[in-house]
Amino acid sequence: MALTKEQRQMILNHSLFSHFTPQAQEELLADAQVRDHPAQALIQRQGDPAERFYLVQSGKVKLFRISADGKEKVVEIITAGNTFAEAVMFMQKSVFPVCAEALEPVKLIGFTNRLMLRHLEQNPQTCLHLLGHMSVRLHQRLDELENLTLQNATQRLALYLVSQVRDRASDSAEIELVLPKSLIAARLSIKPETFSRAIANLRERGLIDSRARHISIPSITNLLDEFAGGQQHIEYKAGLIATDNH
Structure with a gap:
């Protein structure tokens, strides 16, 4: 299914895509897949192979982990306009480190990790923006860890x-x-x-x-x-x- 004008604009305005060349942007847009998930649907399981990362067009996604004793720990809530699972593409073993569940009806736009990595290799400026994006997320997680422990x-x-x-x-x-x-x-x-x-x-x-x-x-x-x-x-x-x- 072809992307709508609204979806194309949302992708191109996002910092992960806005610094690519027009040709690279068109390839990424052509690769994008839109999926709808009903409320409480499990989008991904912890340990599943990770071939794509996602941009949330609408709705909210809960990221959580299941402990050895079966308890659920909420890691993050991803809202519309934000991405998740993009850092997984850089892992040696590309598996989802968390579960993802739709808190309400969700529309996701998925992108292939392999294609994204190929374009990142050719675009150092976007690599720096992605590094900054992930650094902010890491800083937030460290702050949360400090708050939880102290x-x-x-x-x-x-x-x-x-x-x-x-x-x-x-x-x-x-x-x-x-x-x-x-x-x-x-x-x-x-x-x-x-x-x-x-x-x-x-x-x-x-x-x-x-x-x-x-x-x-x-x-x-x-x-x-x-x-x-x-x-x-x-x-x-x-x-x-x-x-x-x-």
Whole structure:
């Protein structure tokens, strides 16, 4: 099935494709495959051979791993306009390191790793952009690892809420949680009941106000100073706490 005009534009505007030559772009567009997945569909399994990476056109994809005792650990939520599995093409053994599941009806655009690698070899500038893209993702994962190992549930939640703030010109913020609270709790490696207690703790201290999925933060400065620590406050002001896509 041929790509629509909207799909072609979305691909060409993405940083992974925008720096290729027109000829290379046309080859990648011709190779692209569009697939629809219903909600809760398993898109890939951990350990499956990885021949393609994906751009999410619409919907949300949950990346997760299954531990030896059968527990699920949410690694990341991929939203529309973002890619996943692109780093796998550089692995010596190209297998998916995680499972991927559609959180809602999802439309994916897939690209062949082998063709992408061939064009990357001929385009050093795009290689640098891809390296920068993966470096940002790595930095975010390292920050998450630090948060999970060194901070308690309320501190993790405070930093998560701060990561949802889009407009950083103001010290106050209004946030709409796009993910179910149970899924946010899973991302933060806390139980749903612990998540609810952490929300209540922040609300009782006057640091947030919550109504269903809507969160109001009267003062980001006070929230960071109270629960996230001075270093995170400095990083937030310097723009070093990344804005989460979800």
